Amino acid sequence: MSQPQTQHVKFDISWSAIIKVLSVIFAIYFLSRISDVLILLFVVLIMVTALSPMVDSIVAKFKIRRWIAVTIIFGALALILTLTMWLIVPLIFGQLIDFLNLPQVKTAIGSSDSNSIIDEVQFIYAKVPGLPTDSTSFIAFFSTVFGGIASALTIIVLSLYLLLEEDGIRKFILSIMPIQHRVSVVNTFHKISLKLGAWLRGQLSLGLIIGILDLLILTILGVPYALTLAMFGAITELIPYVGPFLGYAAALFVALTQDSNWGFSKLVVVIAVSIGYLLIQQAEGHFIVPKVMQKSVGLSPVIVIVAILIGAKLFGLLGVVLSIPVAAALSVIISEWPTIIAAYHSSRNEIDKVIEE
Numbered sequence: 001m002s003q004p005q006t007q008h009v010k011f012d013i014s015w016s017a018i019i020k021v022l023s024v025i026f027a028i029y030f031l032s033r034i035s036d037v038l039i040l041l042f043v044v045l046i047m048v049t050a051l052s053p054m055v056d057s058i059v060a061k062f063k064i065r066r067w068i069a070v071t072i073i074f075g076a077l078a079l080i081l082t083l084t085m086w087l088i089v090p091l092i093f094g095q096l097i098d099f100l101n102l103p104q105v106k107t108a109i110g111s112s113d114s115n116s117i118i119d120e121v122q123f124i125y126a127k128v129p130g131l132p133t134d135s136t137s138f139i140a141f142f143s144t145v146f147g148g149i150a151s152a153l154t155i156i157v158l159s160l161y162l163l164l165e166e167d168g169i170r171k172f173i174l175s176i177m178p179i180q181h182r183v184s185v186v187n188t189f190h191k192i193s194l195k196l197g198a199w200l201r202g203q204l205s206l207g208l209i210i211g212i213l214d215l216l217i218l219t220i221l222g223v224p225y226a227l228t229l230a231m232f233g234a235i236t237e238l239i240p241y242v243g244p245f246l247g248y249a250a251a252l253f254v255a256l257t258q259d260s261n262w263g264f265s266k267l268v269v270v271i272a273v274s275i276g277y278l279l280i281q282q283a284e285g286h287f288i289v290p291k292v293m294q295k296s297v298g299l300s301p302v303i304v305i306v307a308i309l310i311g312a313k314l315f316g317l318l319g320v321v322l323s324i325p326v327a328a329a330l331s332v333i334i335s336e337w338p339t340i341i342a343a344y345h346s347s348r349n350e351i352d353k354v355i356e357e
Contacts, residue, residue, distance in 0.1 A: 008231075020323055023298050025037070035272075039315070039318070039322070040151055041158075042322065042325075042326070043322070044155050044158045044162070045193065046196045046197070047159045047200070048168065048327060049193040049196045049197030049200070050196070050201050050204075051073060051159070051163055052197065054073055055070055055073060057068045058072060065165055066164060066165075066166060070160065070163045071127060071164075072159065074156075088231070091227055092227060092228045092231060095224075095225040095227065095228040096225075096228060099228070099254075102257065102258070107125070114305055117350065121170055122234065132282075180319035184257065187336075187339075188333060188339075192332045192333070193330045195328045195329070195332060196325050196328065196329065197324070199324065199325050199328060202327075203237075203238055206237055206284070206288060206289065207234040207235065207237040207238060208234065209238070209288055210233055210234055210244075210247075210280065210284065210288075211230045211231060211233055211237075212230070212279050214229065214230040214233040214247065214277075215230035216229055217272075217273065217277070217280070218251060218273070219270050221255075221260060221272050221273060221276075222260035222261035222262035222263070222264060222269070223251065223254055223258070223273065224254060224258045224259075224261060225256055225258075225263075228297045229251045229254060232246075232250055233247030233248075233250075233251070238321050239317075239321065240308060240320075241304070241305070241308070244277075244280075244281050244284070247277070248273075248277040248281075251277065252270065252274065255269045255270045255273045256270060268306050289343065294307065297325055299324070299328060299331060303327055303331075304323075304327065306321055307323040307327035307345070308323045308324075310323065311323030
């Protein structure tokens with residue numbers, strides 16, 4: 001009886017292959033370590049691509065220097081922010097303190113018996129499950145908040161520098177990319193920037209429109225804390241799909257628990273608020289979003305939902321907000337991938353010819 005033959009399989013792994021694998025692992029590790037910086041740069045990219053058309057329009061229309069146009073835009077943004085902080089924020093804080101001191105809210109989360117917004121924030125922080133409640137952790141929480149302020153200032157400064165120079169981002173990409181890949185990368189990046197800029201301008205316009213419409217409905221019905229609820233609705237509008245329902249849920253809760261300032265019955269107010277928010281959502285879906293966004297992102301609802309879930313899992317609320325522009329950027333890269341690969345192979349063939357010569 002013959003013995004079965006044993007086959008030996010020999011793997012020949014070169015040092016270059018090992019180095020490539022290790023390089024990929026190191027690159028993934030390095031990118032994971034600087035993920036915060038990459039997110040910050042991505043936000044800068046969105047801001048610059050959103051503001052660049054405005055700067056170019058002012059320069060072309062009024063025949064002024066670019067730094068003057070940038071100063072006008074940032075000055076207008078600073079003025080709006082200052083007026084908001086001076087006129088609206090104190091009202092919102094006052095309404096928020098009154099809201100947290102409502103009997104229904106105290107029954108749900110307890111009572112802090114405080115007139116200070118800082119004490120209220122600390123009290124609510126202590127009520128959130130899973131968060132440490134010792135004083136050191138609370139100080140760390142505020143350190144994170146101030147770190148976010150520092151990141152915001154960094155974003156503003158970087159955006160300012162890139163806007164001051166015409167085609168600043170394009171020149172930045174050209175300066176860091178290898179010569180043989182510049183054309184294909186810049187063309188792809190230009191398409192990405194168009195989508196991101198349109199997305200940001202559309203989202204800000206959409207939030208402003210929804211906030212104004214919410215304020216009109218709530219004011220007409222005499223719903224208390226109308227300004228706070230409208231601001232909340234405008235902010236949550238940045239969260240796709242879920243945001244409008246969060247704004248409606250907050251307004252419905254106040255309508256159910258508080259009397260109207262104009263003496264309407266709670267039933268009338270609740271029905272009117274529900275109808276009003278439903279009409280706003282219908283108008284948003286059929287008229288406002290197509291008109292404002294102009295289908296700039298162009299993603300299917302399934303991809304949008306998956307992107308939101310992944311963003312929430314990786315980076316929390318910030319990931320939810322940035323998930324759509326990231327998905328839009330990836331969609332552009334995927335659609336342009338054959339062109340990028342063709343350009344890469346073309347450049348590699350040219351380099352090989354030079355080496356052979």
